[in-house]
Amino acid sequence: MSSEQPPSNHSNSSNNQKKPRWIWFITGPTACGKTTVAKSLAQSLGFSFVEGDDYHPKANVEKMSHNIPLTTADRTAWLEALRDHESAQPPANAPTPHLAVTCSALKREYRDVLRAGGEHAGDLKVRFVFLDVEEEVLRERARARKGHFAGEGLVRSQMEALERPDGEGDVVLVDVGRRKQEDVEAEVERRVREAMGI
Numbered sequence: 001m002s003s004e005q006p007p008s009n010h011s012n013s014s015n016n017q018k019k020p021r022w023i024w025f026i027t028g029p030t031a032c033g034k035t036t037v038a039k040s041l042a043q044s045l046g047f048s049f050v051e052g053d054d055y056h057p058k059a060n061v062e063k064m065s066h067n068i069p070l071t072t073a074d075r076t077a078w079l080e081a082l083r084d085h086e087s088a089q090p091p092a093n094a095p096t097p098h099l100a101v102t103c104s105a106l107k108r109e110y111r112d113v114l115r116a117g118g119e120h121a122g123d124l125k126v127r128f129v130f131l132d133v134e135e136e137v138l139r140e141r142a143r144a145r146k147g148h149f150a151g152e153g154l155v156r157s158q159m160e161a162l163e164r165p166d167g168e169g170d171v172v173l174v175d176v177g178r179r180k181q182e183d184v185e186a187e188v189e190r191r192v193r194e195a196m197g198i
């Protein structure tokens with residue numbers, strides 16, 4: 001567990017020491033609950049919330065809405081746009097400088113793109129939560145969900161693309177299959193607090 005304390009606001013003036021800024025990517029395949037969990041985490045801990053789907057180019061959304069899986073080339077600019085949040089100023093009125101960002105981050109190489117910002121800045125900590133869930137549950141959630149461009153037809157290809165982050169030390173794995181939403185949210189909050197030492 002880290003002994004560093006996250007800032008309660010953006011100022012580091014009290015002891016002149018640079019306090020870390022944490023960027024939490026909430027990851028996993030379509031309909032696993034990323035948006036639900038990230039919003040709840042942001043609300044509970046005063047993080048700013050970033051919806052990763054908002055940064056897809058139109059062409060990507062068009063493909064996904066027709067159940068056509070994205071390629072790595074399709075995902076590159078999108079991943080870079082999400083990574084850019086790591087170096088952007090946090091909103092001035094946010095209670096903390098930390099972020100909760102949704103991003104499927106299905107493959108190791110995609111997570112490595114997101115890790116890159118943290119490697120060059122000692123005060124930036126890039127971490128992941130992987131929402132672990134079986135395909136059948138994803139199908140059910142995607143089927144029940146209304147008004148979203150990603151439907152049940154995208155689930156299979158997402159599972160095929162997925163490289164699980166087992167053994168990656170900066171990833172917190174949380175089982176989200178057939179568990180109540182509030183239990184999942186509470187576990188994610190607890191695990192994130194534990195990692196941050198707060």
Ligand SMILES: Nc1ncnc2c1ncn2[C@@H]1O[C@H](COP(=O)(O)OP(=O)(O)OP(=O)(O)O)[C@@H](O)[C@H]1O
Nearest residue numbers: 030031032033034035036141145150179180181184
């Ligand atoms: N623990 C849970 N139990 C049951 N349903 C859930 C749970 N978490 C989320 N859901 C529901 O599952 C659906 C998918 O959740 P959500 O939109 O948060 O997933 P997502 O991973 O962000 O999806 P996408 O990547 O496709 O945008 C939503 O309808 C949500 O209300």
Ligand SMILES: O=C(O)[C@H](O)[C@@H](O)[C@H](O)[C@H](O)CO
Nearest residue numbers: 029030031053070104106150
């Ligand atoms: O990597 C991908 O194929 C995409 O990021 C998808 O995962 C979508 O963004 C999301 O799941 C649908 O809302």
